[in-house]
Amino acid sequence: MSSRIHVGRIARLAWPLLVGQLALIANGVIDTVMVSRFSALDLAALALGVSIYVSVFVGLSGVLQALQPTIGQLFGAGRHGEIGNEVKQGLWLAALLSVAGCLVLAFSPYFLSFAKASPELVEKATLYLRIEALALPATLAFRVYASLNTAMARPKMVMAIQLCGLLLKLPLNALLIFGGLGLPAFGGPGCAIATTLIAWLMMIVAWLLVAKLPAYRPLNLFGTGFVKPSWRILRTLLRLGIPIGLSYFIEVTAFTLMAVFIARLGAVPVAGHQITANVGTVLYMLPLSIASATSTLVAQAIGANEWKAAKKIGYAGIRLSVCLSVMIGVVVWFTRAHIIRAYTPDPLIVGAALPLFLYIAFYQMFDSLQVTTAFVLRAYKVAVIPTVIYAVTLWGVGLGGGYLLGFDILGITPASLQGASGFWLANSASLGLVGAGLLAYLRVIQRRAGAVGESAFKV
Known part of the structure; x- marks a missing residue:
């Protein structure tokens, strides 16, 4: 096919x-x-x-x-x-x-x-x-x-x-x-x-x-x-579900804690961040939906022992998600001023939000890559290692790096990357690392699945 x-x-x-x-x-x-x-x-x-x-x-x-x-x-x-x-x-x-x-x-x-x-x-x-x-x-x-x-x-x-x-x-x-x-x-x-x-x-x-x-x-x-x-079935569901729940929690807190830290900079920077975050959340629904659909079809192919089809479906979903997110990100970049003014007429808040929209295109591309790849891995019932990747990158690189850049802790951050921009840059970079890490791990899982088949991935 x-x-x-x-x-x-x-x-x-x-x-x-x-x-x-x-x-x-x-x-x-x-x-x-x-x-x-x-x-x-x-x-x-x-x-x-x-x-x-x-x-x-x-x-x-x-x-x-x-x-x-x-x-x-x-x-x-x-x-x-x-x-x-x-x-x-x-x-x-x-x-x-x-x-x-x-x-x-x-x-x-x-x-x-x-x-x-x-x-x-x-x-x-x-x-x-x-x-x-x-x-x-x-x-x-x-x-x-x-x-x-x-x-x-x-x-x-x-x-x-x-x-x-x-x-x-x-x-x-x-x-x-x-x-x-x-x-x-x-x-x-x-x-x-x-x-x-x-x-x-x-x-x-x-x-x-x-x-x-x-x-x-x-x-x-x-x-x-x-x-x-049935405690046997419940334990099986929890072994997969708890890491997935933790990964969701890590994603949410990495985003919400950005707002907490940026709030220290004052009302205008956090308002600009909030508008950008709201637009990003709406845009995220598209790759999330593609990820869920891809995961369903991959899981069904795995259940039917169609391992090659599962691999093709997974990569087709990842490519579709990334390509659409990049195109939407470009559109958002060129219409950013109109989008922001639909939220607020305040010139100070508009000025705070405008530079953050540069990260929307990159952010959406990386976000679509990581969420679709993560959902494909879940179709293989794999969630523990992805959760570790989420924790290290989103909390460590995203929040930690954002704190260093945003508040210029090391005294070397350019003025253009201080404040909310530093947090968005670090968060975008962390999502890129998550996407790359999950994609590499997916290839390992797919090779293992193709080699040993149903014995390694029993329903």
Whole structure:
């Protein structure tokens, strides 16, 4: 099968994933815009609460990411009857992770105390996080559903549910943030209530579809009786999932800590950084979707013992992701002034953000390389060494190098690379190193897989 055909398969699977990811981002944008119209205190509480909730959710959902290659390999091998048991154990794992996550969110005042914020701000943020804790079990259970559908190359239903959730977000937010129909104005915590209601509704609809639609019947998910937790299967999922969750956590913290350090430089530099980071996050959704689609098709090929096809699909996805990201990066560079002014008319903030957009093109190219390669490695059920690479490069080179350059610790940093530019340069370089390291390791894994076949990579 030619690379062009593989690229077409990846694109058909990636676009619904991209739409779904953008829907999730849009939820956060809606929260920010609507709460900002309520009060500055509620907006600050939302920002503080979201930073903690996202760190918890990303780490826990990363652990559940182990389900996707596991189910994908079973699906590719035609062992459909075994998928149901893996999914049920995935739901048990989601329940266990929810308990841990809810405890962290319930005791959020201990974490919020490090922010040294005002008591009113801490109180609002605590209420927001405790309401979001109620959403966590439903959100993680929906991630299991999403992993199942993505692994079977059927992401359109997941996208449809996410879009319906987005449509509900605006009216529910308006009602619960500002009050109405006899309900008081909850402010910032109101959007957490809306998120919780929508999360449970999405989860219920998702699993009702699994119970009712004929496409899921061969999986033996329903009608097979109660299944107890299998510690053997859970340990297997955790051995893959914990490193993936840690890699997600490292990526998130490497990015969020940049903002913490840059904030020391003042409000204008951090505002310029925030605009650049927001644009970068939106652009990241494209390679992330391609990476997930590529991983699914590689896992299915591995399950079918089609090792050469798995290798070709992996490289086709990496090339597609990098090429598209480079083209988009060039477009963003030439339209950077218009993009920044869409965020703010403040000339000082525009001036702070403009030089940072130079790094967007390089950043996106390296980011697309590393995320797609990492997802391909996960299709081979390989995650420990990649996580070590993430930790050493993103924390060591990215944050450490950014600190040295940004604050001119050694006294040799050119003026143009001091401040936020130094952090962005170091972060871009660290992502380039991650991409190169993961690509080299992927070649090792592929050679090993081709040499020993199924005995080394059992489902």
